[in-house]
Amino acid sequence: MAGGARTDRPLLLLFWAGPYGIIVVSLENRKGWTLMSDRDDRRRKYITFTFGCQMNEHDSEVLAGILESMGYCQAGNSEDPDIILINTCCVRKTAENKVFSLLGRLRRQKAQNPNLIIGVCGCMPQQEGMAERIKQLFPHVDLIFGTHNVHQLPELIGKVIEGQKQVLEIWPGYGGELREELPVKRKEGVRAWVTIMYGCNNFCTYCIVPYVRGREKSRSPEAVYEEVARLAGEGFKEVILLGQNVNSYGKDLGVKTDFASLLESLENIDGIDRIRYMTSHPRDFSLRLVEAIAASKKVCEHFHLPVQAGSNRILKKMNRGYTREEYVDLIRYIKSLIPHATVTTDIMVGFPGETDEDFNDTLDLVREIRFDSAYTFVYNIRPGTPAAEMPDQVAENVKKERIQALIKLQNKISLERNEEEVGQTQEVLVEGEKDRGSGFIYGRNRGNKTVIFSGDPSLVGKVVPVTVTGARLAHLTGILSYNYHQEGSR
Numbered sequence: 001m002a003g004g005a006r007t008d009r010p011l012l013l014l015f016w017a018g019p020y021g022i023i024v025v026s027l028e029n030r031k032g033w034t035l036m037s038d039r040d041d042r043r044r045k046y047i048t049f050t051f052g053c054q055m056n057e058h059d060s061e062v063l064a065g066i067l068e069s070m071g072y073c074q075a076g077n078s079e080d081p082d083i084i085l086i087n088t089c090c091v092r093k094t095a096e097n098k099v100f101s102l103l104g105r106l107r108r109q110k111a112q113n114p115n116l117i118i119g120v121c122g123c124m125p126q127q128e129g130m131a132e133r134i135k136q137l138f139p140h141v142d143l144i145f146g147t148h149n150v151h152q153l154p155e156l157i158g159k160v161i162e163g164q165k166q167v168l169e170i171w172p173g174y175g176g177e178l179r180e181e182l183p184v185k186r187k188e189g190v191r192a193w194v195t196i197m198y199g200c201n202n203f204c205t206y207c208i209v210p211y212v213r214g215r216e217k218s219r220s221p222e223a224v225y226e227e228v229a230r231l232a233g234e235g236f237k238e239v240i241l242l243g244q245n246v247n248s249y250g251k252d253l254g255v256k257t258d259f260a261s262l263l264e265s266l267e268n269i270d271g272i273d274r275i276r277y278m279t280s281h282p283r284d285f286s287l288r289l290v291e292a293i294a295a296s297k298k299v300c301e302h303f304h305l306p307v308q309a310g311s312n313r314i315l316k317k318m319n320r321g322y323t324r325e326e327y328v329d330l331i332r333y334i335k336s337l338i339p340h341a342t343v344t345t346d347i348m349v350g351f352p353g354e355t356d357e358d359f360n361d362t363l364d365l366v367r368e369i370r371f372d373s374a375y376t377f378v379y380n381i382r383p384g385t386p387a388a389e390m391p392d393q394v395a396e397n398v399k400k401e402r403i404q405a406l407i408k409l410q411n412k413i414s415l416e417r418n419e420e421e422v423g424q425t426q427e428v429l430v431e432g433e434k435d436r437g438s439g440f441i442y443g444r445n446r447g448n449k450t451v452i453f454s455g456d457p458s459l460v461g462k463v464v465p466v467t468v469t470g471a472r473l474a475h476l477t478g479i480l481s482y483n484y485h486q487e488g489s490r
């Protein structure tokens with residue numbers, strides 16, 4: 001482990017690094033690292049590739065933050081990088097295949113530039129036997145590290161520069177305190193991701209995440225509050241609180257707090273206009289939480305509640321911990337308190353043993369709830385999970401037919417739900433220009449739908465009223481409300 005990460009004294013590590021001369025890695029008061037070279041004034045360049053969920057996207061922001069505090073800068077489009085980090089996902093086979101194919105393509109780049117450092121991190125190497133497999137299949141990979149080893153990046157790069165081959169560091173869990181002081185290089189200017197908890201304890205029988213991300217570990221409410229307040233000071237307008245199951249927030253802390261209390265505490269941070277969160281598990285979504293969201297001005301009325309299936313038999317085999325009826329009741333309660341709430345979901349087809357009747361239950365639930373949108377997935381065997389060993393795996397052609405039928409139904413409903421918003425005047429937080437110089441800007445309404453409308457880029461970062469005039473499958477179109485022009489011209 002990074003012994004230096006626990007000291008308050010500045011620590012200098014010296015490495016002899018061949019063509020780079022002497023590399024000095026300095027760890028300054030646990031706040032950051034710098035990487036310098038006595039021969040080469042050119043700033044070293046990095047590229048990160050990210051696969052997977054927002055959690056991984058945010059981890060890549062931390063990786064970029066660490067690299068920048070070591071003196072690296074992001075490589076431009078035509079620039080050759082000195083280091084490439086690939087932050088991987090293994091939730092489905094397709095995500096893994098993308099990583100394998102990228103690693104194959106990088107073989108040539110490494111042959112052309114032997115000093116290039118290639119690192120693989122994230123969820124894939126946390127799977128049993130995967131790191132060894134990557135080492136063997138891709139000898140040009142210099143560095144492999146796990147989801148719990150991000151803070152060790154400077155030390156690990158140092159080892160590669162020293163000449164160690166295929167450096168490997170993978171911990172099964174966090175190994176003590178969460179590291180609160182890692183630097184973050186955020187991509188966007190309006191919305192910022194903030195991790196509130198790591199890991200997952202749910203063990204849905206199909207899912208690899210609890211095995212690769214470890215047990216739930218919440219950040220302290222104070223640490224989250226401080227980060228959000230800092231982001232407000234930096235000009236961010238929206239925060240998205242991240243966790244695999246945010247409703248479990250605080251259960252492991254041993255103090256009296258929960259997700260609803262965390263949301264309430266963030267409400268009074270000036271400068272933050274909107275609070276979102278993901279992902280929440282239907283089982284732990286308490287009525288008190290719905291009430292807290294209904295009472296809040298800043299927490300958006302968008303509920304992403306992955307249902308996965310509409311058949312109680314399948315939900316049980318998935319170990320989801322709720323029935324279809326309980327799920328429907330929860331949505332009813334949400335809509336009774338917040339009639340304009342949007343509800344989105346994740347649905348999986350082809351879970352082992354899923355019959356036509358089970359699948360029809362899913363279609364039926366989709367018709368009943370009328371989700372605003374849904375992420376739809378074909379069940380994929382993940383080695384090491386209980387579902388991988390279940391008999392009655394569904395044939396690929398059946399899975400394909402089912403996903404097509406599901407997508408067709410959901411697309412129809414999504415469009416209808418969007419059409420229902422035409423004529424409404426909504427608050428939109430402007431995120432950016434549609435295409436440079438196009439005269440169009442875009443943002444999200446509180447329900448998390450993208451709205452595109454004609455407007456000036458100077459509105460980026462502002463919440464403006466927009467009247468919805470058109471509906472497409474994936475976005476709404478609108479016009480800036482007359483009232484805003486009036487206000488603006490005063």
Ligand code: SAH
Pocket residue numbers: 091092206207208209243244245279280281306308346347348377378379380381382
């Ligand atoms: N923690 C989140 C989801 C994380 S994974 C939650 O519980 O809601 C995102 C989605 O990927 C899941 O909701 C599920 O629909 C899908 N998924 C997970 N494992 C899968 C598998 N083995 N095959 C296909 N889809 C899967």
Ligand code: SF4
Pocket residue numbers: 200201202203204207208209210244245281
């Ligand atoms: Fe996976 Fe279930 Fe945890 Fe979500 S709640 S990450 S689907 S085990």
Ligand code: F3S
Pocket residue numbers: 051052053054055056088089090091123208209212213
């Ligand atoms: Fe993928 Fe890991 Fe997220 S497996 S979905 S990147 S937690």
